[in-house]
Amino acid sequence: MTVRVRFAPSPTGMFHVGGARSALQNWIFAKQQDGVFVLRIEDTDAARNKPEWTEGILAALEWIGIARGSYEGPYFQSSYATEHRAAASRLHEAGRAYYCDCTREAVQARTGSAHTGYDGFCRDRNLGPGAGRALRFRTPDEGATVVVDLIRGEPTFENRLIEDFVIARSDGSPVFLLANVVDDMTMGITHVVRAEEHLPNTPKQQLLWEALGVKPPVWAHVPVVVNEKRQKLSKRRDKVALEAYRDEGYLADAMRNYLMLLGWAPAGDREIVPWPAIEEEFRLEGVNPSSAFFDEKKLRAFNGEYIRALPVADFIAACQPWLTGTATIAPPPWQPDEFDAEAFAAVAPLAQTRIAVLSEIVPNVDFLFLDSPLIDEGAWAKAMKEGAGDLLDAVIAAFTAVPSWDADSTKSTLEAVGAEHGLKLGKAQAPVRVAVTGRRVGLPLFESLEVLGRERTLARLQAARLRLP
Ligand code: GLU
Numbered sequence: 001m002t003v004r005v006r007f008a009p010s011p012t013g014m015f016h017v018g019g020a021r022s023a024l025q026n027w028i029f030a031k032q033q034d035g036v037f038v039l040r041i042e043d044t045d046a047a048r049n050k051p052e053w054t055e056g057i058l059a060a061l062e063w064i065g066i067a068r069g070s071y072e073g074p075y076f077q078s079s080y081a082t083e084h085r086a087a088a089s090r091l092h093e094a095g096r097a098y099y100c101d102c103t104r105e106a107v108q109a110r111t112g113s114a115h116t117g118y119d120g121f122c123r124d125r126n127l128g129p130g131a132g133r134a135l136r137f138r139t140p141d142e143g144a145t146v147v148v149d150l151i152r153g154e155p156t157f158e159n160r161l162i163e164d165f166v167i168a169r170s171d172g173s174p175v176f177l178l179a180n181v182v183d184d185m186t187m188g189i190t191h192v193v194r195a196e197e198h199l200p201n202t203p204k205q206q207l208l209w210e211a212l213g214v215k216p217p218v219w220a221h222v223p224v225v226v227n228e229k230r231q232k233l234s235k236r237r238d239k240v241a242l243e244a245y246r247d248e249g250y251l252a253d254a255m256r257n258y259l260m261l262l263g264w265a266p267a268g269d270r271e272i273v274p275w276p277a278i279e280e281e282f283r284l285e286g287v288n289p290s291s292a293f294f295d296e297k298k299l300r301a302f303n304g305e306y307i308r309a310l311p312v313a314d315f316i317a318a319c320q321p322w323l324t325g326t327a328t329i330a331p332p333p334w335q336p337d338e339f340d341a342e343a344f345a346a347v348a349p350l351a352q353t354r355i356a357v358l359s360e361i362v363p364n365v366d367f368l369f370l371d372s373p374l375i376d377e378g379a380w381a382k383a384m385k386e387g388a389g390d391l392l393d394a395v396i397a398a399f400t401a402v403p404s405w406d407a408d409s410t411k412s413t414l415e416a417v418g419a420e421h422g423l424k425l426g427k428a429q430a431p432v433r434v435a436v437t438g439r440r441v442g443l444p445l446f447e448s449l450e451v452l453g454r455e456r457t458l459a460r461l462q463a464a465r466l467r468l469p
């Protein structure tokens with residue numbers, strides 16, 4: 001038997017990091033089993049689907065290493081409407097489903113509660129199809145449905161507690177629960193690896209598999225992803241879109257490494273693990289069933305480590321979308337012709353050790369490419385205390401006279417000027433840094449001055465001096 005798994009997202013919004021995690025788990029499992037990964041877009045909710053969400057899913061999958069052409073599909077659930085309807089009819093013909101014209105209000109009036117579910121009123125009324133009649137599955141009165149789940153053991157559901165649930169609406173259209181099962185059957189899926197949120201659907205779906213005469217798949221419900229308050233990650237509250245992380249400058253390798261740690265840990269004390277080793281070591285059976293905390297701070301730290309591990313040339317290449325403005329977030333503040341690739345290459349190794357996400361490259365280097373720096377007024381107020389004007393006058397004179405313009409000379413020069421003003425180097429640096437870069441923190445100052453050059457450094461110091469009393 002060939003293992004066939006599927007990833008079945010609904011294109012109703014940005015691509016969720018939890019979805020990306022499930023996709024990767026399916027992907028690795030298929031690979032390990034010499035199996036097939038199927039991508040199915042569950043696009044039957046016409047009101048909420050948009051083609052651009054589907055495009056977004058395909059692009060995001062590609063970004064984390066699940067490339068078009070290397071999987072089966074994408075199939076679209078909407079193309080299988082005939083199969084969905086045929087399955088509903090078969091269940092009806094076999095007596096496993098019946099038509100029901102009860103309104104919610106009528107059920108409530110009989111049961112006295114909005115929560116007990118359907119009471120089986122139409123089970124033996126033998127209604128035919130017709131307006132206002134939904135098709136309900138006749139769940140067994142006895143016995144139990146045992147779900148074989150690679151992560152959760154054998155969750156067991158008593159059949160008498162499963163209501164006769166709707167499988168097709170009164171307009172004849174099958175509901176998601178059935179469509180999802182029929183597609184899995186049609187596509188020969190052997191293992192359903194999906195989020196824990198779907199576990200309550202699973203006994204119903206397994207009953208449908210059995211009623212349609214096909215051996216149910218093996219299930220694996222991977223843990224729900226939560227925020228620091230242990231709330232399920234929600235797109236309204238939390239940053240959940242994989243695209244948002246990509247656009248901010250997370251590296252795909254860091255992202256997919258981190259995503260795989262949501263519910264699983266490699267042996268030993270390792271967390272940063274090269275992808276080929278993850279592909280080898282990951283075990284679906286080893287996934288922890290309890291909820292997994294998506295820790296953005298930790299992900300940032302991870303990303304920083306991945307950035308630092310890049311060869312400098314790769315780092316420079318990886319920064320390009322933010323430097324050129326092709327990344328979808330805000331373009332850089334300089335004009336394309338102001339960018340100087342050589343100057344950037346000179347400071348790139350300094351920046352590489354300091355940034356956690358690639359988009360942070362822009363505020364670290366913008367002073368190199370702009371005619372005058374973007375002054376952060378808060379930083380200015382803090383750095384330009386009383387006496388800053390005198391200090392800058394002295395620095396301008398000393399920098400004009402320094403024989404060779406390099407980091408060591410400007411450093412010792414500023415050290416000496418600072419000492420004359422009773423300032424340690426750190427204190428003397430602050431006004432110079434703000435005057436030259438506009439900010440209080442950034443790349444090492446003296447290397448920056450070396451790359452910027454004497455003339456531009458002096459011009460900025462003079463401009464700052466003019467603003468001071
Ligand atoms: N389309 C469903 C979702 O987006 C997936 C259901 C499944 O994996 O069985 O949650």
